[in-house]
Amino acid sequence: MFRNQYDTDVTTWSPAGRLFQVEYAMEAVKQGAAAVGLRSTSHVVLATVNKAASDLSSHQRKVFKIDDHIGVAIAGLTADGRVLSRYLRNECINHSFVYESPLPVSRLVVRLADKAQVCTQRSWKRPFGVGLLVAGLDETGAHLYYNCPSGNYFEYQAFAIGSRSQAAKTFMERRFEAFNGYSRDELIKDALFAIKETLQGEKLTSSICTVAVVGIGEPFHMLDLKTIQEVIDSIDIKEDDASAAAADQTPMQEEDKSSEAAAADQASMQEEDKSSEAAPMDI
């Protein structure tokens, strides 16, 4: 996206019918460290890569418990994510207080989306620079939603956001149809595998990632380092067993796909004035 004369205010439309400030906010999400979410009929798993500002500092918190039955993983401006988590927690507590029952996930994401939309229509505000993967369980089952800064939200079987998330999405696109039948442990394994894809070569250890689960009979909680490391070790063993030919082919295929995606992004940047590509928020 190139700078243009319609991108100063969030309240200024471009001639092509786009709000550039909102799209720039979505770019901020793409810059953040990766987060993935996967859903089966009974469980939802969230996994994130924890970037540390330097070797001396602690890792950023990207997964927040909202209530016993809901948790979120964020990518983008973590400060915005923290503020929104506080809002979501308040909404859940207030609902429980009045109705003595947990807030259904679909209602929570609508309130969050409405809050995000407000910031796209006030000249004295800016859109939130954070995308949230909302994982929750309610009477209607397990749900995974993605809320973006534009105020849109979608339900997903599996999704990935943040930098190098395309690799994780490609991995999950191949396997998502089976997710509904997955057990809790298979879901966790695939989540870590997806995170591994986003690291692209860097070693996956339990110290740089966070995994959280919510499911039937299991309130939202983060897994401890030991459990995560055990799953990672079992993934590594499986990879070592795979034949050399198969191991060589897979990374090459993914490299092609991710370079295709990069080319597509570049093409769209050049074509923005022709409006041949729908603005991201309209999808």
Place this chain on the structure above:
Amino acid sequence: MALRGNWMYENNGGTCVAIAGADYCVIAADTRLSVGYSIYTRDYSKICKLADKCVMASSGFQGDLKALQKNLAAKHLIYQHQHNKQMSCPAMAQLLSNTLYYKRFFPYFTFNILGGLDSDGKGCVFTYDAVGSYERVGYSAQGTGAGLIIPVLDNQLKSPSPLLLPAKDAVTPLLEMEAVDLVKDVFASATERDIYTGDKVEILVINASGIRQELMELRKD
């Protein structure tokens, strides 16, 4: 605030007792809910677990008690989100006091006792009035049967006055089993003479291994 015949409040009766020990706390309340000379139910719990090591029992108007319990539970949840840990008993005691005083001019008609373990693992009991004045003590009783129970506890537990210097520990040297037996005895005695106390007594014992619950039958008349 003109009360006009108490149409906003109701006294549902009942009695609560708590005793603090060296490493445990016993808290008990009867389970009768009454209005006037009638019994609404024989099976109503006046005890609420607020945190891992903190339990509240109250007598008075049960409608206000339900609201107060929900209020504290919500505040505790917010605390847990912010601080990543459960509230300690002394912290909850201060919160309860503030919550009660917040409604100084339309009070919660509840007479509360808070019991649990403090951060050192020692038993603690806090006793309140309706508007939040509170004190840490070694034992306490509140409610319609309190007048019959406190003199007995004074006799058995001999708590030192809070005005003594140097400050003396208020917790009783009694063993956990002895304290539970004492609580059962005082409830049986109060039931004899207080019409609002009876049916069953719910006894909770909080110690390092968690919270244990016991129910004992009382006279039904």
